[in-house]
Amino acid sequence: MKIVLTGANRGLGIHLARTALERGHTVLAGVRTVVEASPINLLKKQFPDKVYTYFLDVTNEESIAKAAELATTDVGSIDGIINNAGVLTERGKTIEELDFNEVQVTMDVNVLGPMRVIKHFLPLLHKENNQTIINISSEAGSIHNAYGGDFPYGISKAALNMFTVQLSRYVKNKNIAVYAVHPGWIKTDMGGDNATGYPEESANGILDILEGKIDTNSELGFIDFKGKEMKI
Ligand code: NDP
16 A cells, blocks of 8 residues: 555654555655654665655645645555644643644644645545545544543544544545544653553554454544544
8 A cells, every 4th residue: 555644753653654664555754854864764774665755744735735746756646644743732731821822733733734635635545446544633532531631632633533524424435434543642752651552553553444454333433543433
């Protein structure tokens, strides 16, 4: 499979890239910085014909359009998109303390980012059959389980879940599966050292979902990395 992946240079993203490559897939990696020693560059050395890197900032539509143009030239079509890039700003702040510039950053990256990526990469996906889009969401976006904190992050992931349902309805006649996937609380810069899960395990589950190996059976497509339905 040829897979577009955002935020591919660290955290869950670099584990998704490595797992996909180890499974024989091609990774079209969206990154914000590529220096010689970037983790994605090290993977490129290991899998030279299977990694394409593009400058892709999900808040910058021009960079996404350019990446899609380059990807069209490089590979012609794609089979999957993983919208992984995300931020958690204003962690632990109360509603009275919120800085709305940071709230806007969260919405820009976590909601508008995946929408921009889909806008420009969907045409490449339409060229194949039986493809999958995965928006990396969070249990924090579950209205059912909402807690009274991390306001911007929670509403951004709830909105991403809505976008996931809208998109799945939009492409329903095209054999494209669309999921919002909670990766678990995992040890990354965002998740921190106290997290109980490992990004390697989540990456494996997410790739299983992408490859259609897990029968998810979820009406609204909000699932965890093992395919278990989550409550919207
Ligand atoms: P990290 O903070 O470790 O990594 C965030 C990633 O997002 C980096 O690759 C970063 O790129 C990228 N990114 C941030 N802003 C932008 C942008 N404007 N354009 C492109 N890329 C950007 O987070 P995780 O790896 O833990 O998170 C991955 C996903 O999983 C996120 O969507 C997150 O919300 C979700 N998630 C994580 C949980 C956890 O416990 N860790 C729990 C639930 C959900 P760069 O290297 O350039 O900064």
